[in-house]
Amino acid sequence: MRFVLERVDTATRARAGRLETPxxxxxxxxxxxxGTVGSVKTLGPRELRQDIGAQxxxxxxYHLYLRPGLEVLRQAGGLxxxxxxxGPILTxxxxxxxxSLAPLRKLSxxxxxxxxxxxxxRHLFTPENVIDFQRIIGADIMMVLDECPPADVSLEAARRAHELTLRWAARSQQRFSATEPLYGYPQALFGIVQGGVFxxxxxxxxxxxxxxxxxxxxIGGLSVGEPAEVMYEMVEIVTELLPLDRPRYLMGVGTPANLLENIARGIDLFDCVLPTRNGRNGMLFTTEGILNIRNRKWQxxxxxxxxxxxxxxxxxxxKAYLRHLFQAGEILGLQIATLQNLSFYLWxxxxxxQAILENRYQSWMNEVLPRISQRL
Known part of the structure; x- marks a missing residue:
């Protein structure tokens, strides 16, 4: 993996770059x-690649380990x-x-x-076997095992989680160095910054x-219930310390406003279930604002x-046709809404x-953010 930093906006920390993967x-x-379980819900690879330009x-x-299971993925030749x-895959x-999901767990x-x-x-995840699992999955970019505490955790609990995550990161890195990819192309391993809201x-x-x-x-452990301004503060603190020549990934974030605000603070990569999940529930993100397609006003x-x-x-x-599909319970409605929302996010x-490359990110964000955030 190679990251090329092409431009940093002079009024913000916004960055444009190129992340080269196998x-x-x-x-x-x-x-x-x-694509939690090897599928972006309602969409196939052709829609993702050709229709909306997902890169x-x-x-x-966790989900791929449980189902379909590692042996299936190994026999298939990877995910x-x-x-x-x-295209590239990050796990x-x-x-x-x-x-967040396991009904019972014991940490050591x-x-x-x-x-x-x-x-x-019952199952055991260790820093070492999670690296082995991701070797079998075959992701281009892998993550270390970390402990992600909730937003309201105490300082002492956050410190314990932070220290454990660092020990696990070192062990993950050692296991990564001691093993080889399985499918003939290199993989990269990212560390995860924790620390709660401290x-x-x-x-x-x-x-x-x-x-x-x-x-x-x-950067993990954010967008888990803390106020947006606290998230932005933590991101600013972290991006001040991270190397300029390495990619930065903010995990599990978020709304369009969250994305733009965190780009301004130096983030390169994002993921979130919000555009797909909300789309399936009838909430559409558009260049004109946010709308609930189930509302009668679109009939x-x-x-x-x-x-x-x-x-x-x-x-x-x-809009009338899409509302009809939702009212009728047609699966096509879920697919169209998902495509619209992901199209919007990728746009x-x-x-x-483009605004970063033209050194006008701040003015562009100030112009577009009120428009796309309004409720229609």
Whole structure:
């Protein structure tokens, strides 16, 4: 993996770059559609690649480990071949899902024993075997195992989680160095900055991980219930310390406003289930604002879903037709809404990148943010 920093906006910390991976180049800043179990819900690889121009997607180690299971993925030749996606894939370590989904779990320095949310069976994730799992999955970019505490955790609990995450990061890095990729192409391993909402812990975490010299850095444990301004403060603290020549990934974020504000603070990569999940519930993100397609006001609106986007879905289907599909419970409605929302997110990233390259990110963000955030 190679990261090329092309431009830094002079009025902000916004960055435009190119992340070169074995399965293609990602132009940053970039949003990664979430394909938790090897599928971006309602969409296939052709829609992702050809219809909306997705450059990289995210998979989840916890979910893929449980289903379809590692042996299936190994026999298939890795996740790329299994799901028919030829672009880059990033996998998170599964740590967040262990702490958010597992009904019972027991944490120790060795790792975490947890019960599957599917059938209650018991499993052990360690820093070492999570690297092995991601070798089998075959992701271009892998994550270390981390402990992700909730937003309201105490300082002492956040310190324990931070220290454990650093020990796990070192062990993950050692296992990564001691093993080889399985499918003939190199993989990269990112460290994850933790520390809750405590500035001193965030600084200590970032500094320690930088000393370990990872090829890229993720920021975890944010967008978990803390106010947006606190998230932005933590991101600013961390990005001040991370190397300029390494990619930065803010995990699990977020709304369009969150993305633009964090791009201004120096973030390169994002992922979030919000555009796909909200789309399936009838909330559409458009260049004109946010709308609930189930509302009666759209019943006789025969204008395109999003006149400001050039994509097939945005221009071909009307708001009235999409509302009809939702009212009728048609699966096509879920697909159209998902395509619209991801189209919008990826358009937003392309427009942000162009503004950075032209050194006008702040003025562009100030102009576009009120418009796309308004409720229609």
């Amino acid at each position: 399965h293609g180049t990602v132009e940053t800043p970039m949003f990664m559609p979430v 990289i997607i995210l998979g989840n180690t 790329h071949r299994f799901m028919g996606w030829d 998170d370590s599964g740590g967040y899902q262990v702490f 320095d060795e790792g975490v024993v947890f019960q599957s949310h599917l059938d209650g069976s 500035p001193a812990l965030r600084r200590a975490s970032a500094q320690a991980l930088v000393e370990m010299d990872f090829p890229g850095y993720a 006789m609106d025969f204008s395109p879903i999003d006149p400001g986007l050039e994509g097939y879905v945005s221009q071909t289907f009307t 937003l990233m392309r427009a942000a990148r």
